Amino acid sequence: MFRGVTNINVDVKGRFAIPSRFREFLGAHCGGEMVVTIDTEEKCLLIYPRPDWDDIQRRVEALPSFNAITRRVQRLLIGHATDVQMDGSGRVLLPPPLRSYANLEKKGVLIGQGKKMELWDETDWINKRDIWVEEGQVARIPDELAGLSL
Numbered sequence: 001m002f003r004g005v006t007n008i009n010v011d012v013k014g015r016f017a018i019p020s021r022f023r024e025f026l027g028a029h030c031g032g033e034m035v036v037t038i039d040t041e042e043k044c045l046l047i048y049p050r051p052d053w054d055d056i057q058r059r060v061e062a063l064p065s066f067n068a069i070t071r072r073v074q075r076l077l078i079g080h081a082t083d084v085q086m087d088g089s090g091r092v093l094l095p096p097p098l099r100s101y102a103n104l105e106k107k108g109v110l111i112g113q114g115k116k117m118e119l120w121d122e123t124d125w126i127n128k129r130d131i132w133v134e135e136g137q138v139a140r141i142p143d144e145l146a147g148l149s150l
Contacts, residue, residue, distance in 0.1 A: 043121070082098060104121050
């Protein structure tokens, strides 16, 4: 289970360190094997443990390919999906096309999202977070959230 916000550094080779609090879980759950793909709505990367990604890929592949929107999602999610392996130091190497898509150069932010993590460029994350907080002050709460107590 991934939660929390962690500032990370991306080195010149495109590697970043998985936070230590997630390493044991990733080792036990998937042997450090993960899949990184792009988010289809934002300029960030999605990082899944391999078994969780396999379930998602099966469901995405089962969508009707004659529907333009589902075909777009299939192309983007599966087309960019890249297998990565956490090394002995807890680092993951991000391929250049994925780093480029998410504008990742040196500073990033890893956001826990339950079964996955999101990886953002630090500046992009701060800008989007601030916009979302501002929008939330004037937005109507969806019915799905109205009964939730925090």
